[in-house]
Amino acid sequence: MGKVTVAAAVVCAAAVSAAAVLVVRHRMRNSGKWAKAMEILRVFEDKCGTPVAKLRQVADAMTVEMHAGLASDGGSKLKMLISYVDNLPTGDETGIFYALDLGGTNFRVLRVKLGGPENVKKEFQEVSIPPNLMIGKCEDLFDFIAGELAKFVATEGEEMQIPAGTQRELGFTFSFPVKQSSIAGGTLVRWTKGFNIEDAVNDTVGTLAGGRYSNPDVLAAVILGTGTNAAYVERANAIPKWQGLLPKSGEMIFEKIISGMYLGEIVRRVLLKMAEEAEFFGDIISNTSLKMRKVIVELCDIVATRGARLSAAGILGILQKIGRDTVREGEENQKSVIAMDGGLFEHYTKFRDTMRNAMNELLGEEASKNMVIELSNDGSGLGAALLAASHSQYREYIES
Secondary structure (H helix, E strand, O other): OHHHHHHHHHHHHHHHHHHHHHHHHHHHHHHHHHHHHHHHHHHHHHHOOOOHHHHHHHHHHHHHHHHHHHHOOOOOOOOOOOOOOOOOOOOOOEEEEEEEEEOOOEEEEEEEEEEOOOOEEEEEEEEEOOHHHHOOOHHHHHHHHHHHHHHHHOOOOHHHOOOOOOOOOEEEEEOOOEEEEEOOEEEEOOOOOOOOOOOOOOHHHHHHHHHHHHOOOEEEEEEEOOOEEEEEOOOHHHOOOOOOOOOOOOOOHHHHOOOHHHHHHHHHHHHHHHHHHHOOOOOOOOOOOHHHHHHHHHHHHHHHHHHHHHHHHHHHHHHHHOOOOOOOOOOOOOOEEEEEEOHHHHHOHHHHHHHHHHHHHHHHHHHHOOEEEEEOOOHHHHHHHHHHHHOOOOHHHHHO
8 A cells, every 4th residue: 555655646746847847948939939039029129229319310211301392393302292272271261161071981062151250150060971882983972972972962050052153162172182283183193091092282281271271380280090191381592393384373201201101001011920920919819918918009109200200200300391490590489380290190199299298309409399299180171171261262352
């Protein structure tokens, strides 16, 4: 009996030892995988670094490309499309105006009654675009839009009636690259955002107009949302490629590292690399520990921080181009306001705060005191109506 007991004890001890060896090996193996995952994260973080020196290089490059884009078509990585808007709102516009805002899978029709910056009444309707019209013919898409606009116009109330003897005036925000030939005409450069039309007023220009209506110090507008775009006021004699009289009225690498459409994809690709090379998620992705989730949050912060700081560098490039990046001696009002729109800037607090801090860092203490970055809600929609107002054929009639 004693021998059996001793034998059983020896077997148990051997089993415990084997189990201990397996646990140690498992921990060592997991430790190695975790170290590999952290190595991937740190290498990526290092590549995403945005020291001030690098940001200044980006801003300088942006300014150079802006000059080149204004000199000739195709001479720059930036399109530098001329909007032909020569008359931004002043805040004195009054009357009733319509707007169309086409920027994605939905479009909006708006009816706006202007009575000054503090007295704006707005009615709108949002319409989903059927998927078949996003890949069909141009005529079908715009026939649908025109039909929905007609329905909206038919809902005018008594307070939204235009003066007798006048026509309804409409501004059109078209959030796709267009090479304009006048304030009311142009040629589509290409469809984006899932549209693939067989044939075929920039949204940022609308944001600029919306910002200027309520704040005369607004000098540029930037959209940070699904995509990224900017508009600013340029002197006509600084555009060499502009021939003729003044108007009377896969690239995109930079955009892909700062825009909302792509930030999530960047995170996904890094996580995929960690999963493939370090088995970061193990066999079951849903079974993640708090430690793993903290790493994912850190990765998101790295991607957002890079995007926000590079966005600030892009804005600095615009300020350098128009000479508003430094304190100018002898000038009384040196306030510069950037009107911002887009869900990325509006809703992603980390991104917004990081971008503002980077702007202060780049401009320095004195110049940053004159810089204001403010949200311009619905700049693309309201801005289109405001541009219709500032270019109204009835403006003198309304004012009288």
